[in-house]
Structure formats: C-alpha cells, structure tokens
Amino acid sequence: MASPAEVFKQVQTLTADLVGISLCTHQNFPSMEKLPNDQVEISFSNTENLSIVLKNRPYSEIYYELNHDNAYNLRMVDGALIQMMYRFKKNEIIAHRLAFFPSPDLLEFQNNAEYYEDDEIYADIVMKNIVATPLRFDFDSSDEVFQEVHHPRAHLTIGQYLNCRIPVAAPITPFVFLDFILRSFYNTAHRRYCTDLTNFEQKFDITITEKECSILHMRSGA
Secondary structure, three states: OOOHHHHHHHHHHHHHHHHHOOOEEEEOOOEEEEEOOOEEEEEOOOOOOHHHHHOOOOHHHHHHHHHHOOOOOEEEOOOOEEEEEEEEEOOEEEEEEEEEEOOOOOHHHHHOHHHHOOOHHHOOOOOOOOOOOOEEEEEEOOOOOOEOOOEOOEEEEEOOOOOOOEEEOOOOOHHHHHHHHHHHHOHHHHHHHHHHOOOOOOOOOOOOOHHHHOOOOEOOOO
C-alpha cells in the first residue's frame, strides 16, 4: 500500500514532470505536515477557503475564487485547476480529495483556434462544443460517513451534483488520478508525452463492498 512518503513523492515528481512538458503553467509543490493523533496531511498552500467548493454558488464564481487564491497543486495550460489532498493516520490512508476544475471560459482558445490547432498540446481544448464539468474523487474511511451504495468510502462526483457518488474500488494514488485526467481531457498531449511522465505502481487496498460492485462502479486505482 502507498505510504505517506510515497504519495508525497508522487505528487512532487509528477508536478515537476507536468511543468517540464509545459502542460502546467503554474504550480504549488506539495507540503507534508504532521498533525495530532498520529496523522499526516499531504496538501498545498492556500487551502483556507476550500469550503467555497461546497457552497451553492455558480461554478464560474467557485473556479475564479480558487484560481485567484492559488488554491491548487496545478494550473494547466487551458486554465484547469487540479487539487490533490491526502490524510493518513499511522501510515494508513483515512481520506483524500482529488479534484479537477476546468476553466469555465475557453473563449481564448475557441475564438482563436487557428493559433492553437497546429500545437498538439491544445488539440483537445479548442472544440467549441466543450462543456466545462468539474469532477472529484473523494475517500473517507470513517464509519460515521460511510453508507453502503449511497456514500461509498471511495467515490467519484461529477458536476458538483450533491448526491452523485459513483463507487470507486479503492482510494486513488496521485499517479492514477493524473493519468486519468490526462488520458480523458488532454489525450493528444498524453499520447505524445506519456513516456516523459514518471510511472508509479504503488496502489491502495480495495475498499469497495460486494453490493457496490453489483452496480456501475469504477475500478481505477484498485
């Protein structure tokens, strides 16, 4: 199972990799902080106002406040924000929050597509029919929070929908998360640069239940 040190190394290394291939234009390298009760948190600076994500406000306002506060690990070439936060207790993962917030305004790319269409990096983001949709992989090991099927320990939320919790087989490592983001939303660049990204094989233990496996779910990370 991936340890706090290994997760920290993944975030740090992959951040440098994405900067090196110019997919990331601004970054906050990760920090690792010891907390009371034998807990360790891997996060980034400027996390004070993350509660805005849960508020009933237009997505554009949420995005622009996160961007203004530099509340992210990575800001991608198209303005998308990526957040990766992990919490461990005695080397056991107890929570994570992995979020992707695409820019709600791609007009610069879409209205001037001729400037970008010859560059593979931009190939997936100049289409005028793209709809910016945030997504988040959450994990919480707490029995108080867990509700089988209704609130799986590991789950995917799409589009900020309150009760959208698609079961996921296990907590997600930084490498698995970023590989998913790049394959899904930057596929052209991923095919070109995937060999330049450091590969990590550590995974987390499976947490999905048998009942959750009987419905549509994701096995990424397991």
